[in-house]
Amino acid sequence: MTQAESILVIGAGIAGMKASLMLAGPARKVYLVERLPIIGGKTIKNEESFPNMECSTCMVAPIQQAVLQNPHIETLTYSAVESIEGSAGDFSVSVRIKARYVSLEACIGCGMCFEVCPVTLPNEWEESLIEKKAIYVPCSGSLPNVPVIDSERCLKLNGTEECNLCVESCAFEAINLEDEDRLLELKVGALILATGSETFDLSALPGLGYGALPGVYSPMEFERLFASNGPTMGEITLRGSGAVPDRVAIVHCAGREEQGYCSGICCMYSFKFVRFLKHKLPDVQVFNIHSDVCVPGKNYEDFFRSVNGGDTEMLFTSSIADVHVSGTDSGLRVAYPDGGGVTADLEVDMVILAAAIIPAPLTARLAELAGVELDDSGFIRTSLDGSGSMETSRAGIFTAGTVEGPKDIQSTVIQAESAAGQVAFLMSSMADLTERDPSGKSVKS
Amino acid sequence: MSETGTGKTEMTARVGVYLCECGPNIAGKIDLDKVMADILSESDRYRNVELVIRRYGFLCSGPGKQYLEDEIKENGLTHLVVAACSPRDHDSTFMGVCARTDLNPYLYRIVNIREQCSWVITDPEEATERAATYIRGSISRVLRQSSLFEKPLEINPDAVVIGGGAAGMEAALALSSDLRRVFLVEKSASLGGGCGITMPQEKAVIEDPNVDIYLETQMSSVIGFLGNFEIGLKSADGKDEEITAGAIILAIGSDYSDPQESGRISFSESDEVHILAEAERTLEAAGDLKLRDGTMPETIAVVHCVGREEQGYCSGVCCSSSLKLAAAIRRLSPETAVTSVYRDLCLPGADGENVLRMARESGVELIRTKGTSLSGMELDLEKMDGTSEKRSFDMIIPAAAIVPAADTVSLAEMLRIPLDEHGFFKEAHRMTDPAGTTTEGVFIAGTAHGPMSVMSSMRFARACAGQVLTRLVPGERIVPEVKVTEILEAYCTGCGNCLDVCVYGAIYADTDRGISVVNEAVCRGCGNCFASCPSGALRTRHFTNEQIFREVDEALR
Known part of the structure; x- marks a missing residue:
């Protein structure tokens, strides 16, 4: 197989996985590079996805399995792209496969090794709401279900002591503490950047109390709090006290003003949180403090209506920027200007902040490596000609999903399918790729 | 690895039963030797069957797969049962092993004695007994399985795009090449669709030698499946033509709701009320918006969300x-005062924010209301x-909702695809297959899918x-798909129940013979029809009653 028939997809979330599955086949090989030790992306952090309230794992796991079992996809987990040279049809990419210390072939995921590991550290995948061992899988249900060792914290690897407990516990001789990073040089014809996004850093909004007040949650923290494979096994209990919340305020548009x-999608995930709360805590009172309700498209208004009125009280504020959360003796107070501009107070014991979707911290670095333009918000720029093309400013490099801007799962999948189509088109017409027209198509000679 | 011998010798079927130890994961809990001995001790229950029962360390490993392959060949196995982990993990692994031998992969079955036994049952004795039960059930079932064979089909790579608007033209341009023709079928006399502006793709589509454009033409019939459709076209002057293609893209666009559907909006023909799409077209064509008497309006109100409540x-x-x-x-007319009346501003993305800034900077008055009513030319703003406040304007522009195009229903019937709760074409899966439909090879683009x-x-x-x-x-x-449904013609009474429940449109009525017939290229083996058949005439391959009942019988014995 020549480079013209190979493709590199960066990021194994739903966009990267879908694009890989569409492109992989007897005539085309796909390299799928993922920074984390597992594939699946952000979607698998959500127990249920709006608007169907479908089990996300049930939706994504078959896609993950299909990727891992596809003979035409080489999935490189715990890996990072280090350089991208060349041009459309002829890229050279170097990928660092970080030392995992556990064999993907030999390990069966029994979990004996983490039982014996003496080191505990925060589990960032679980928003640090729980701890993990120095040898770990991020969550139960991880795919591939093979742990990785944090080399900086492992006592043997960081030189603290001659601990060998995990190696001794493994019946499969799958752990090799001598493992080293490997560099892989790939020749590919095209790339798809699908590295996703982040949520707004709420500590930048001190008035909303995130970080200072334990009862104030980020959306991802709340997703994991609800997840049955999460830190509390799906019990919604308050950080610190462990009490069950009686009154919850969801504050919309956190970071909207700052991001511009x-x-x-935040209105929709906020209304999903209402469902989550009422599902597990039928007597809980939920308030949505909002300005504009943004539920575009044929699927979303129905969902909004299903929670509005019965399950939550919609409280309009004339200025989200002036919402203030403070601690009280018994819980939290949310002060907000109401429709007439008069400050209203709400006493609650839990606040969830509907944070904006922002570029992932590594997006700028990736754009620099790939030599592609960012837009004014820091997302990867596409459709420079206004045609809906998923091609970036550099020919042969395409993008899909939230790395291109905030969007829901449906739009993410649509972009992945678009990008896959454009790559397939490019591959089939590679021979006469001499001139390009603005629509991103090769010009036929 | 250990071996406990074989059963009788004069038999015709040779069933291999291979137990994976999965290190301590299975063998640490389940007494595999006891499982093997128990099954062998009853082997005379299986007539004309020889059992080969063995255990192995890791069947999914490289050496394990080779071992299994050699065993199938050396023992001349006619059926294979692998007792190991979840089919999600390794069903395809062992089917792949079968494919390297003469054993048809559909004469193999995996039994999950890890996730469903050793990992979840605490008592080793119970786990051992349960594993033996599951394996007995699978032996019983695998003996009733049949060989299935994949039948690859030639495909036609061409595509038909229905609708010549922005979506249809974009699809045509994205597809057309020297390797693939595109038939672009447009009902009206010109391309461009409902956008109200000249689309930049129009010239490229017209000049593209691989795009055949059919104006004033509609699809009149369709049969076939992904890769092979026959599509009838009918033109406005009555001419019929048949084309063949591998895929159909529905890009028929949408309509606007009637503002007066809302009980809060009422006006008469003579009032200066013009829906947004019309006003956009007029402004694009004429450069300004005049009243019917030719004078410029001094005040204009644009009313958002008209129809949102009714459409849902x-x-x-x-x-x-x-x-x-x-x-x-x-x-364009700085002397005209323009007011936008809205409930929520739905302006996602940086583009949305730019539009809002542009409106503010150009001096548009923005009024948020809880609700707005229109009577004649007077708005009642809550x-x-x-x-509340009542205000009259010289011109009112309601932003009507986007609703399904009139043709949606008839096309859906012709293609046998369902509509969603709002009357748009329904996608195969809202999130993981949003452009597909339940009919493979039929796709949805643009506002035919939804606003x-x-x-x-x-x-x-x-x-x-x-x-x-x-x-x-x-x-x-x-x-x-090979695991499809077949109809036993002798039992079929032609009642048609199966036609009604088939979501893929894979069954049709053969009225001459008075029976239903399955198009195997379209069937996906979901089993809906199987459950609906009152006379037991339907059978889903690889999931027959006989197979399932015998497995259950053994499990409950």
């Missing part, structure tokens, strides 16, 4:  | 269109502070194109 755009 | 969804694009129009009017922006329409179009480009590769063949 509406992310378009 | 937010169209998601009207806020942006409304504010763009309001700003454009201000720019303000957020609880007060969306022009940019999203073009992205949907490119996603449809992506499906076609990656699935219908010129020169390659496709392999339809």
